[in-house]
Structure formats: structure tokens, C-alpha cells
Amino acid sequence: MEIRYQRHIQLKEIGIEGQKKIRNSKVLVVGAGGLGCPAMQYLTASGIGTLGIIDPDVVTLTNLQRQILFKEKDLGRNKAQSAKKHLQKLNTEVTIQAFPFALTHENAAEIIGEFDLVIDGTDNFYTRYLISDQCVLLNKVMIYGALFKFEGQVAVFNYKNGPTYRCLFPLPPKIGEIPNCSEIGVLGVVPGIIGVYQATEALKVILELGGILSGKLLTVNLLTHRNTVLDFDKNQQEIDKIKKQGKPIPIENQDCFLDFEVSLTQLSSKEKIKWIDVREEDELPRVTHLNPINHSTALDTLLESNKKIVAFCQTGMRSKIFVQKLKNKGIENCFSLKEGAAELKKWNQKSQV
Amino acid sequence: MIIKVRYFGQLQEVTGKSEEHFELTLDTTASLRRFLKTLYPKLGTMNFKIAQDNKITSDSSPLKGQLIDLLPPFSGG
Secondary structure (H helix, E strand, O other), rough: OOOOHHHOOOOOHHHHHHHHHHOOOOOEEEOOOOHHHHHHHHHHOOOOOOOEEEOOOEEOHHHHHOOOOHHHHHHEEHHHHHHHHHHHHHOOOOEEEEOOOOOOOOOOHHHOOOOOOEOOOOOOOOHHHHHHHHHHHOOOOOEEEEEOEEEEEEEEEEEHHHHOHHHHHHOOOOOOOOOOOOOOOOOHHHHHHHHHHHHHHHHHHOOOOOOOOOOOOOOOEEEOOOEEEEEOOOOHHHHHHHHHHHHOOOOOOHHHHOOOOEEEEEEEEOOEEEEEEEEOOOOOOOOOHHOOOOOOOHHHHHHHHOOOEEEEOOOOOHHHHHHHHHHHHHOOOOEEEOOOOHHHHHHHHHHHH | EEEEEEEEEEEEHOOOOOOEEEEOOOOOOOHHHHHHHOOHHHHHHOOOOOOOOEEOOOOOOEOOEEEEEEEEEOOEE
């Protein structure tokens, strides 16, 4: 250990004792994207004990402009699993756990419970509030990072019972108010820099160094270099609200989180699609030739399917819940149809002509 | 009193400016929020925090800072 981490150990602020603290730490990174990748690379190199990576998405071509952990051959593969593979080569001493599904209200307590601190590399408010609430309930530190074009924000929440994300932004943005992850451009290096800020704060927390961004919001503008640190107070009412509830409170704005919904207008009749009817057998209209299956028994066979999976029901509500369950099981290429069975039947008849 | 207002993130796009100066006397940050929303109606629907002299304050706080920052939450990651 001494040689590999010599540059750490040489620092009087770290030394052998500090390096042991790093080796004993367990960090969860939520979102293996623009922020998560660089944070994970530095944390893995630094010799943390356990790294958890949770992400339901697959690597796409547009990711490669900034998520420099990934290679072209990762395209179409799950991000958490691909990241694990590359990071393990960087440091075989780190225990790396990949969770190839979304962090949800159902699984957050169990997953976050296994770690000491959580790096928020998400691109949506729904998951961000979930992480914040769960960190309050489990007394974990949350390292926040987010960006907009050339700007970034960084803060450390719930550090020694300090302020949380809800103390800073008690009101979640309304639906459509803030452009979501895929709608805005970003200069590739910006998430790299913000993600490395997050890794820096994580290491400072692990090493119990001073100057942690607790109760402070760092704003960085890489275009103008107007960087600011703004103080903010704890809002005990917001924290008590979560503690009283005993579980995270979902926000209404599900922005990117529901990107797995798909509309008929986004589908082509030429695509090979495995359709799943998640309704009861007596619900009409039947879309018979689209192989409806008994969804309670079919999950295992779906795992083997390479086809795009689209679930549907009467209104798109039950199929959404069903697809979330599939995602939690690590099935990636699945979507929920926004329209209902009646529209699907019409669409199908039209495309037969 | 002359105050300098700095806009962050998408607020720069709404106002078309990164910062500007105003000479005005207002009692609270809520009054400042109303003043700015009148000036830039698109701000009306937006969610942002107001910091005075590098300290984020509530809307009932007296307006006494000379450097005002308007901060929306960021989503990207």
C-alpha cells in the first residue's frame, strides 16, 4: 500500500492513517455519467475500499463526448457494469459493486444503507431529492454536483447533521421548468471538472479535512471564471418533515426519470419489438397478434430477449410501473407505451396496410 | 442604494444578462423578487434562491446586501 499511495502518504494531512481511512471508505456513485465517471476514476485511483455504481442506462454515442471512462465498444452496454469493468483494471484492490438499474423509492434504503457517502451524479431532480431524503434518514453524507451549460454547482449535504438539499431548494422545480438532462448542451469538460470537485469533497469528508462545502454552495462558471461560495442555513423544518414521514417524499417532477416512456410516434412498425400486454386477460380491446403474455411469469424469458421490449396497458400507467420493475431487475431495453391498447391496435392496423 | 444583481444558469438566458446594477430602495428580498419579475416576466414562473453578500437568505429577509445573486437549481449531470 505504501508505494502505490506514496504521494498521499507523503502529505502530512493524510499519512498512513489517512490512507487507511480511504481504504476503509465505502462510496456510492448514483449515475455513471458526466459527473459520476470522473469522480469514480479518481476515487478508484485513490484506493477507496468499496465503490458502488448505480445506473440503469446504457452507454450511447452522445455520452462519449464527455464520459471519458467509456470506450466505443461499450456502446449499448449498461453503464454501471461497463464502468466497473474499466475501473477494476485501474485498481484491483477496490471492491466494486455494479447495480445496473435505477435508484428508486423501493430500493434506495437498502442500497444507500451499505455505503458511507453518496455522490450525486444524477441528471434529474426526482432522484436527487430521493438521495437527499434517504441520506437524511440513514445519516449519510451526500456530495452534490449539477450543471448547466458552462456552469456547475457543488455542495456537501447532511454532513454532521448539516444542511440538506431540501434546505437549499425546498421547492422542487415544476415540470418543464428546468430543461432536463437530454435537452441542453454541455461543454464536455464541464461535468469532468464538477465531478472531480465532488471526488475532492468526498476525499475531504473521508479524511476529515477542513474546508468542506457543508452549508456552502460552490458555483463555478468555466466561461467567465466567476466562482462563488455562498453560505446557506439549515432548515430544520424541512429535515423534520422527512424524519417524521420516515421515508423519502417523492417529488411530482419526474423529468428525466421517466424517459423510458415511449410514444407510438417514436416507434417504427419495421422495428423488432417484443410487446407485453400488462392488462388482465378480459380487458378490451385485445391486440391479439402482438403476443400478449402473462406478465407474472414471463420475466425470466424476457431477460434472454435481445428485442426492444414495449409494455402497454389501457392508459400507460400500469405499464410504467411494470417497466420500472423490469429496470430494477436490470432489463435495459424496455419502455412503457404512453398510449393505451386502443391506440396501439389502430396503429398496428394502419401499419399492416 | 446601488445594488449589483448577478444571474446564474438559465436566469442569464431569461434576462439576457449575466449581471446588472440597480439603484433602488426595497424593504425585503421578496420585494426585490417582485421587482425583477415585473422587469422580466419570464422570471415569474421560475424557482430561484436569492443570496445577499454571499449568503442565501429567505424571502422575508431585509434587503441590505449590495451584491445580490439569483440562483436556480441545476439539473444536469
